[in-house]
Amino acid sequence: MSTRGPRLVLLGKQGAGKGTQATRLADHYKVAHLSTGDLFRDAANFGHELGLEAKSFMDRGELVPDETVVGLVAEHLGIDDRAARGFVLDGFPRTRRQAEELRRILDGRPLDLAIDLDVPTEIVLRRIAGRRVFAQCGALYHVENPPKENWTCDACGGRVVQRDDDTEEAVMRRLELYEVETLPVIQFYRRAATLAHVDGSEETDDVFKQLVETVEAQFDPTKP
Ligand code: ADP
Numbered sequence: 001m002s003t004r005g006p007r008l009v010l011l012g013k014q015g016a017g018k019g020t021q022a023t024r025l026a027d028h029y030k031v032a033h034l035s036t037g038d039l040f041r042d043a044a045n046f047g048h049e050l051g052l053e054a055k056s057f058m059d060r061g062e063l064v065p066d067e068t069v070v071g072l073v074a075e076h077l078g079i080d081d082r083a084a085r086g087f088v089l090d091g092f093p094r095t096r097r098q099a100e101e102l103r104r105i106l107d108g109r110p111l112d113l114a115i116d117l118d119v120p121t122e123i124v125l126r127r128i129a130g131r132r133v134f135a136q137c138g139a140l141y142h143v144e145n146p147p148k149e150n151w152t153c154d155a156c157g158g159r160v161v162q163r164d165d166d167t168e169e170a171v172m173r174r175l176e177l178y179e180v181e182t183l184p185v186i187q188f189y190r191r192a193a194t195l196a197h198v199d200g201s202e203e204t205d206d207v208f209k210q211l212v213e214t215v216e217a218q219f220d221p222t223k224p
Helices: 018-029 036-045 049-058 066-085 096-106 121-130 168-191 204-218
Strands: 007-011 032-035 087-090 113-118 131-133 140-142 195-199
Touching (some): 007 018, 018 032, 036 066, 066 096, 096 168, 113 168, 113 204, 168 195
Parallel strands (some): 007 087, 032 087
């Protein structure tokens, strides 16, 4: 019998831990992890036109236009038949229109689950204020959990910095857009009965355990 990995969407506010947990879930289920934020940051670092265009929106905390994001996701889900084999989407869909487009891209292969990683706003604000990243390898640190040596990345030795869009202004704008644009996405999946909630304010390992339990309760690998 042929089996596949789960098709998952991880939803949640900025700083809810989507990136960390999506990486772990993708590793666990051996499926692709697609973070639209990371794809745009990579494209900008390489000086690609798409990335530079996206960066002008990202640095202000605005959303990149739907057509651009949808095109990028469609392209990446097409690689190695990921749409069929399974994936974890992190940071997409972020508007109702993107959720509808995702359904179209999947073309009859339904999502297994959209999980809302729930964290109160006062906690995400504290997490983001202290968040530090290394852009090239995506390693994440926090002022209370710095790399071993003088703010250089443990994994690859590069300099660890604050993200350009982790300024107070851009963060407030992103959270505002989350309320306006992304809460309707949660509503969209609630109506489609593919929504689950996990408390993301616990320790990372506990959140991961909860996520796996939630996926296991819903996912049937023998269903195409
Ligand atoms: P965060 O969740 O902290 O905003 P991400 O790394 O997921 O961080 O995204 C960073 C930025 O990339 C967003 O503020 C937005 O400008 C852009 N972006 C990422 N995903 C999308 C998306 N699905 N739709 C529109 N813009 C996006």
